[in-house]
Amino acid sequence: MFPPRSQRILLAVLAASALLSAVSGRLNPYFLDVALGAGISVVLASSLNLINGFTGQFSLGHAGFMAVGAYASAMLTTTLAPRLGLSANLLQWVFFPLSLVAGGLLAALAGVAVGAPSLRLKGDYLAIVTLGFGEIIKVVLQNVDAVGASRGLTGIPSHTNFFWVFGSAAVTVYVVWALLNSTYGRGFLAVADDEVAAEAMGLNTTGYKITAFVVGAFFAGVAGGLYAHLKGYLNPGGFSFDKSIEIVVMVILGGMGRHSGVVVAALLLTVLTESLRQTGAFRMIVYSVLLIVLMLTRPQGLFVWPLWSKKEGRP
Amino acid sequence: MSDPLLELSGVTIRFGGLTAVSSVDADVREGELAGLIGPNGAGKTTVFNMITGVYQPTEGAISFGGQPTAGLKPYRITELGIARTFQNIRLFPSLTVFDNVRVAFHLHLDHDSVHSLTRGPKFQAEEVQLRERTRELLSIFRLERVQDEPAKSLSYGDQRRLEIIRALATRPKLLLLDEPAAGMNPTEKDELMKLIRFIRDRFGLAILLVEHDMKVVMGICERIHVLEYGRKIAEGTPSGIRGDPKVIAAYLGEEPVKES
Amino acid sequence: MTEFLQQVLNGVSLGAIYALIALGYTMVYGVLRFINFAHSDVFMLGAFVGWATVERLHLPTRSFGGGLAALALAMVVCAILGVVIEKLAYKPLRNRSTLTVLITAIGVSLLIQNVSQNPTIGFGPNPRAYPELFPARQIHLGGLTVSTNQIVVLAVTVVLLAVLHWIVHRTRTGTAMRALSFNATAASLVGINNDRIISFTFALGSALAGAGGVLYATLYPSIDPLMGTLPGLKAFVAAVLGGIGNLPGAALGGLLIGLVETFVSGTRLSTFRDAIAFAILIAILLFRPAGLLGKLKVEKV
Numbered sequence: 001m002f003p004p005r006s007q008r009i010l011l012a013v014l015a016a017s018a019l020l021s022a023v024s025g026r027l028n029p030y031f032l033d034v035a036l037g038a039g040i041s042v043v044l045a046s047s048l049n050l051i052n053g054f055t056g057q058f059s060l061g062h063a064g065f066m067a068v069g070a071y072a073s074a075m076l077t078t079t080l081a082p083r084l085g086l087s088a089n090l091l092q093w094v095f096f097p098l099s100l101v102a103g104g105l106l107a108a109l110a111g112v113a114v115g116a117p118s119l120r121l122k123g124d125y126l127a128i129v130t131l132g133f134g135e136i137i138k139v140v141l142q143n144v145d146a147v148g149a150s151r152g153l154t155g156i157p158s159h160t161n162f163f164w165v166f167g168s169a170a171v172t173v174y175v176v177w178a179l180l181n182s183t184y185g186r187g188f189l190a191v192a193d194d195e196v197a198a199e200a201m202g203l204n205t206t207g208y209k210i211t212a213f214v215v216g217a218f219f220a221g222v223a224g225g226l227y228a229h230l231k232g233y234l235n236p237g238g239f240s241f242d243k244s245i246e247i248v249v250m251v252i253l254g255g256m257g258r259h260s261g262v263v264v265a266a267l268l269l270t271v272l273t274e275s276l277r278q279t280g281a282f283r284m285i286v287y288s289v290l291l292i293v294l295m296l297t298r299p300q301g302l303f304v305w306p307l308w309s310k311k312e313g314r315p
Numbered sequence: 316m317s318d319p320l321l322e323l324s325g326v327t328i329r330f331g332g333l334t335a336v337s338s339v340d341a342d343v344r345e346g347e348l349a350g351l352i353g354p355n356g357a358g359k360t361t362v363f364n365m366i367t368g369v370y371q372p373t374e375g376a377i378s379f380g381g382q383p384t385a386g387l388k389p390y391r392i393t394e395l396g397i398a399r400t401f402q403n404i405r406l407f408p409s410l411t412v413f414d415n416v417r418v419a420f421h422l423h424l425d426h427d428s429v430h431s432l433t434r435g436p437k438f439q440a441e442e443v444q445l446r447e448r449t450r451e452l453l454s455i456f457r458l459e460r461v462q463d464e465p466a467k468s469l470s471y472g473d474q475r476r477l478e479i480i481r482a483l484a485t486r487p488k489l490l491l492l493d494e495p496a497a498g499m500n501p502t503e504k505d506e507l508m509k510l511i512r513f514i515r516d517r518f519g520l521a522i523l524l525v526e527h528d529m530k531v532v533m534g535i536c537e538r539i540h541v542l543e544y545g546r547k548i549a550e551g552t553p554s555g556i557r558g559d560p561k562v563i564a565a566y567l568g569e570e571p572v573k574e575s
Numbered sequence: 576m577t578e579f580l581q582q583v584l585n586g587v588s589l590g591a592i593y594a595l596i597a598l599g600y601t602m603v604y605g606v607l608r609f610i611n612f613a614h615s616d617v618f619m620l621g622a623f624v625g626w627a628t629v630e631r632l633h634l635p636t637r638s639f640g641g642g643l644a645a646l647a648l649a650m651v652v653c654a655i656l657g658v659v660i661e662k663l664a665y666k667p668l669r670n671r672s673t674l675t676v677l678i679t680a681i682g683v684s685l686l687i688q689n690v691s692q693n694p695t696i697g698f699g700p701n702p703r704a705y706p707e708l709f710p711a712r713q714i715h716l717g718g719l720t721v722s723t724n725q726i727v728v729l730a731v732t733v734v735l736l737a738v739l740h741w742i743v744h745r746t747r748t749g750t751a752m753r754a755l756s757f758n759a760t761a762a763s764l765v766g767i768n769n770d771r772i773i774s775f776t777f778a779l780g781s782a783l784a785g786a787g788g789v790l791y792a793t794l795y796p797s798i799d800p801l802m803g804t805l806p807g808l809k810a811f812v813a814a815v816l817g818g819i820g821n822l823p824g825a826a827l828g829g830l831l832i833g834l835v836e837t838f839v840s841g842t843r844l845s846t847f848r849d850a851i852a853f854a855i856l857i858a859i860l861l862f863r864p865a866g867l868l869g870k871l872k873v874e875k876v
Contacts, residue, residue, distance in 0.1 A: 003434075004434050004439065006434065007434060058674055058677070120860070120861065120864060121860055121864070123673045123674065123677070124609060124610045124673055124674075124677050125815075125860060125864075127610075127677060128610065128811065128815075128856065129856065129857055129860055131808075132808070132812075132852075132853030132856050132857060133853070133857070135808070135849070135850065135853055136850045136853050136854065139846075139847060139849055139850040140847075140850065142846070143846045143847060175432060178431050178432050178434060179428060179431050179432065181431070182426065182430070182431035182438070182442065183417055183418065183420060183421055183424055183426075183441075183442060183445050184421060184424060184426060184427055184428060184430075184431055185428075185431050186410065186414050186417060186418040186421075187418055187421055189407065189409070189410055189414070189418075190407045190410065190418045193406075193407035193408055193409055193410060194405050194406070194407055194408070196369070196389075196401075196405060197401065197405035197406065197407065198407070198418075199388070199389040199390050199393075200367060200369075200389055200390075200393060200398070200399055200401075200405075201390075201393060201398075201418065201419045201421070201422075201481065201482075201484075201485055202390045202393035202394055202398075202419070202421060202422040202485050203390055203418070203421060204388075204390050205390070206388075211428060241804075242685075245681060245685065248678070248681075252678060282693065284685060284688075284689040284692075285686065285689045285690055285693065287685065287689075288682045288683075288685035288686035288689060289682075289686060291678065291679075291681070291682035291685070292664060292679055292682035292683060292686065295668070295675050295676075295678050295679040295682065296664070296667055296668065296679070299671065299672075299675045
């Protein structure tokens with residue numbers, strides 16, 4: 001049957017986001033802000049899940065990809081857009097999504113650069129290299145005057161709305177799900193399980209790993225663009241190691257390599273973080289204790305019940 | 316007699332100063348059941364790893380179906396039609412039994428990442444067909460009853476069999492089996508011998524096996540190559556090998572006792 | 576030429592500190608095969624212990640006796656801390672996947688940083704001036720300016736490296752450590768108490784990091800709870816550069832990173848200083864993943 005059920009669900013979610021977007025102006029602005037933040041987290045966590053969870057390539061550089069996309073799209077809307085003299089509607093509904101895609105593509109290019117070392121490195125070595133990549137991006141952004149250097153980039157128009165955030169989230173989840181749910185896509189899991197055996201079964205392990213990095217980085221870049229046009233202000237410090245860790249925690253909490261668990265974790269953690277903001281300085285303490293306790297007691301993730309799946313404890 | 320399917324000529328590999336395999340010539344013909352034997356450390360698995368592209372020979376050439384395989388990555392060699400199993404079983408432990416086999420059909424797919432996203436009618440038809448073929452293959456070996464279990468939960472013998480089925484799903488012309496009888500009891504070994512013969516006849520492919528168990532090797536192989544310290548010391552039929560003084564010496568670790 | 580020598584001197588004193596931290600990474604990697612992310616925070620706490628000896632225990636400043644006492648106390652406190660971290664967070668995870676341990680280590684690191692940054696239960700996030708533990712004077716040798724602090728850093732590092740070498744190569748515990756990093760299963764079969772040796776390794780590595788913390792703060796006298804991150808990462812790069820698991824390699828790597836960083840700081844690229852270490856890391860891992868002095872292990876198929 002065509003379109004298949006998965007695509008009909010995607011279309012339904014997109015339509016629902018559009019409807020909600022139309023009435024989102026009536027929502028409490030604070031609530032809307034938290035909701036949009038949570039939606040962006042879903043994009044980030046689902047895309048990292050493809051790299052870390054399904055393909056088993058532990059990356060600590062997701063904030064770096066996000067930064068690339070954020071700065072690229074923000075540069076387009078702040079420097080190029082005003083010269084084109086577009087109407088507000090064209091800016092919001094045509095130029096902005098194109099700038100998101102451009103940011104995503106640039107991040108995907110960075111994904112190729114980071115994915116290349118992953119062909120030779122495993123586990124904690126790869127983690128450190130991706131971490132280093134994230135830091136390099138940050139240092140470069142801090143030093144390039146055209147993007148505001150360490151002062152940051154200001155005056156970014158607020159194009160991000162309910163539709164773009166939850167539409168992107170739905171597309172990200174669909175893409176990751178659809179990639180995995182095919183005979184081709186089972187190859188990602190095979191690469192995560194045993195690279196030597198995967199190669200011996202005729203799987204191009206290099207191709208799979210690069211694909212995971214490229215697709216993951218693309219959506220992280222899109223999330224960065226959404227974030228930039230939500231906050232209206234970018235600062236290289238906002239894309240530090242801590243941000244990457246935040247996304248990693250979502251993926252781990254949701255159970256690496258599980259679609260719905262990771263979405264739930266991304267939503268829940270963003271809201272939880274927001275409510276912990278009142279406790280201020282204790283927020284990150286709670287976060288880190290949570291991480292340690294989780295690893296010691298439930299490394300397979302929090303939102304994974306034996307009922308959901310027979311495979312458990314994917315490392 | 317048919318043309319050689321796999322041909323090794325003067326194959327040598329050195330790791331640092333150590334020569335693990337030294338100018339080995341060997342071949343496997345189409346549809347043949349061949350064996351590669353030798354004492355521990357003779358370099359049997361290393362030969363397998365060179366044939367499958369995990370290692371590159373330092374000297375010499377390997378060709379498959381007339382095509383040299385030098386410089387090809389392992390997955391390319393699998394594409395040419397060589398599939399293998401591993402000495403210490405390497406399944407995809409967290410994938411289901413079904414997916415272990417299904418993923419190996421990947422080589423003969425028409426669809427790729429883009430089709431997974433568009434999920435058009437052709438993609439769907441192909442997926443349905445692949446599921447059918449996976450189920451068929453599993454049922455030939457009577458593993459369909461556990462198809463939804465994770466591979467790691469299978470018994471040892473079933474894991475060995477699943478590894479063979481997975482290799483068959485790549486539709487090889489040559490199947491390399493690395494110590495398939497390791498850890499099996501005599502009954503299981505008898506079944507394995509039947510299974511190997513059955514696979515050769517049913518799928519019409521050549522099989523090369525590395526094996527320690529003499530009963531298995533002598534029982535099924537039509538031709539046997541013997542390695543010792545990385546060199547080939549003999550080649551022949553099971554009965555010829557059994558009587559070869561060099562082979563006896565290699566296994567007993569001394570000169571054959573002279574008749575006085 | 577004088578300027579070159581001056582840069583070498585500055586680079587070597589910075590590199591000596593990186594070497595001390597790098598040894599801890601490499602030793603832990605040797606016995607447990609994972610990157611102890613919390614190591615850089617132990618280094619930070621070492622610096623704070625030195626600060627506390629003056630501010631809380633009122634040890635004399637600008638004296639060699641007081642300075643060495645601060646150094647010794649920092650080493651002891653960090654050694655204990657290292658063992659506690661290992662027992663509570665890592666020991667329950669023996670034989671679990673590398674990633675589980677790695678993530679736990681990141682959690683421990685974040686916990687130490689955030690508790691330290693908390694104004695109620697920690698030190699608060701603001702940087703503080705570091706007391707002058709050792710008598711600070713500038714000595715002029717020809718065109719070179721040598722501070723007594725640099726001499727202290729170099730002298731202490733040399734002594735600590737010598738002691739470490741003696742422990743690893745001349746004592747039973749050191750031999751057991753080497754055996755453990757060679758083959759953990761075999762080591763336990765010949766009667767080595769692996770848990771005890773792992774604790775000892777953590778104590779040793781953390782003590783060196785503690786000393787590194789005091790020395791680093793002596794050269795760069797401003798401390799804060801996040802001060803460990805960058806030196807820690809650079810020291811890790813040093814360990815990889817030298818060949819992870821290899822002790823002389825870590826020392827050599829530390830010196831090289833210190834020198835490169837100092838020379839880059841002297842050029843127009845100085846603001847990229849912190850990115851250089853990572854660029855080096857990525858280059859080594861791509862072209863010589865075993866490091867300068869390490870041996871590559873081939874995966875058995």
